[in-house]
Amino acid sequence: MAERPAGGGPEGPGGRLPARAVIDAVADGFAELSGAGGAEGGTGGVGDDAAYGDGPIAWEGYGLARARAHERTGEHESVVCGTGTVGGVPAVLIAFEFAFLGGSLGQRTGDRIEAAHRHARRARLPVVSLTATGGSRMQEGMRALVQLQRVARQSALTRAAGLPQIAVVRDPTTGGGWATLGAGSDVVLALPGAQVAFAGSRVRPPGADPAAYGAEEKLAAGQVDRIVAPDELPGTLGRWLSLLCSPGSAPGTARTPAEPPRALGGAGGTPDLPETGWEAVERARSPRRPRADAYLDAYFETREEMSGDRCGGTDPGMRCGFGRRGGRTIAYAAQCGTATLPAGFRTATRLIRLADRLGIPVLTLVDTPGAANDEAAERSGAGAAIADLFAAVAEAQVPVTTLVVGEGGSGGALALAAPENTWVTPDCYFSVIAPESAAAILKRGPEHVRATAGDLRLRPQDLVDLGVARGIVRT
Known part of the structure; x- marks a missing residue:
């Protein structure tokens, strides 16, 4: 005792x-x-x-x-x-x-x-x-x-x-x-x-x-x-x-996907689409572009946040919690523009599995240059954490809606994205890898990075044409 x-x-x-x-x-x-x-x-x-x-x-x-x-x-x-x-x-x-x-x-x-x-x-x-x-x-x-x-x-x-x-x-x-x-x-x-x-x-x-x-x-x-x-x-x-305890305001609402937030307007406040791949990258990386907190504050009437992966880690670049919009509860997992840590992926997985068990639809906001790739991330199980998040999204019985609001860097971004229900803003890009890394892998010099961005077809309109995104949301 x-x-x-x-x-x-x-x-x-x-x-x-x-x-x-x-x-x-x-x-x-x-x-x-x-x-x-x-x-x-x-x-x-x-x-x-x-x-x-x-x-x-x-x-x-x-x-x-x-x-x-x-x-x-x-x-x-x-x-x-x-x-x-x-x-x-x-x-x-x-x-x-x-x-x-x-x-x-x-x-x-x-x-x-x-x-x-x-x-x-x-x-x-x-x-x-x-x-x-x-x-x-x-x-x-x-x-x-x-x-x-x-x-x-x-x-x-x-x-x-x-x-x-x-x-x-x-x-x-x-x-x-x-x-x-x-x-x-x-x-x-x-x-x-x-x-x-x-x-x-x-x-x-x-x-x-x-x-x-x-x-x-x-x-x-x-x-x-x-x-x-x-x-x-x-x-x-x-x-x-x-x-x-209030996943929906009416019977069946838990099965209805959350609507994606409207774009808040990015660098320069223009809703026009980028003309080149490199312009899309620059707009997504602009410090003037709205981040996750701005989107969450505009979208929800009230919200409460969860913190941590229950395994000893936190990631300040991942926001997870539950909010109310129009009398309905929606869970959210949002990247904040930084490289996502293994703890961030595990926290998002925890959020999605809890929401799925309670019958609450999920909204995810994608905005990361990619998964953290330093020694600490590898030792913390980056690969396993990303794999588990992919599995949580794939297994979810509740609808998951994704909006790409900034950078979509490789698998670290894709793990949070909903298959067949991903939307994009005019200020984003989504790519198999960052243009700089792609050029390095292809043994192209730094002078070819901008052209490589175009070759990757990573602009918002390219993502719609490729069938990766359902559509472009505007302000």
Whole structure:
């Protein structure tokens, strides 16, 4: 059982909050689940604490410790589960009470979490986990540890049912709680300063850097989507639920492709098409041309971003998230004009697969000179990351729409493009390879780069003629 660790940030003005106070802060109309004292066939009823005694491995004094925890918190277990409304969206809430034996997971914790997930699937509700846990409960031995398999199974069933799962990782979220309910959720929000790690504070190597075990470091490492201040949590959580639970404004809209954004006007503000291949390249590379953020801001009424590939990396040149347009949720993955890192490809893959599972159409914006090709990119698995993104786009059952807004550099751009539903702007080019690289491969001198650009037929109108693009969008 994990003890209260040293350090860490408070949840709010009152410090670490009880589970029910956290629920009250984010939800309206909370109703505790009647079956949350134990799943079907379970043994976690709240009225038989005395019969539970010292637990499944007869740990001496465990029953007394549970009794003291109940007296201190008013709870019979380390989680409180029920339904409530967050930002107008009904959801199942799983809130950990850290003051009850360190928020540790035991058999009865597993009973309650299983009951919550079963209810979520029956009622078709999203699951929100408000975690604050030190991990598995030592006093129940292996019976406690195997609850992680049980929780993972329930999470997988809920995922397969097409229901979103959002985690809010509080201070602390460590051990199996982080490795299941936390890191295993579709979207992970973290409170500032929270300890977030698999290793708890008392089992880390001597001299370990505390920052590596914090929420801010997890955000930088692509394992958390956003750090959210306590007073901003209800609104942020409500927006995420609204976006993920409202894929369309009417039946069947999830099967309707997103319309491509209109062109915003590029270098010089002219909607005319480039006359030469090299002119197309220069316009796509112009610093005056609008980038992804401008397109996303103009297209969506509101949006929330995901961050990171869940494998230790982030790419500031890739924007991924969900937005609302005309009352409809659309997922987006947008390149920002830089060479795309392996983490960027993996984040886009994560986005597309989540959108596909939830039945949300996808919009992609292509704008990259190509995949990053330095040593770090190769060591980070560039080829495998690009292959996985190609597969995600090919396998998607929801429609994917692509707009090329700038440079379309080789496979690093094509991996994000929708076959048979790619559109282009007058300010773009799309090429099998950059003209400079093509000239070098063909052993042509630098003086032949401009002519090579023409030979590649990479202009917007060429892409339509070749059948690569469906059409050219204008301002």
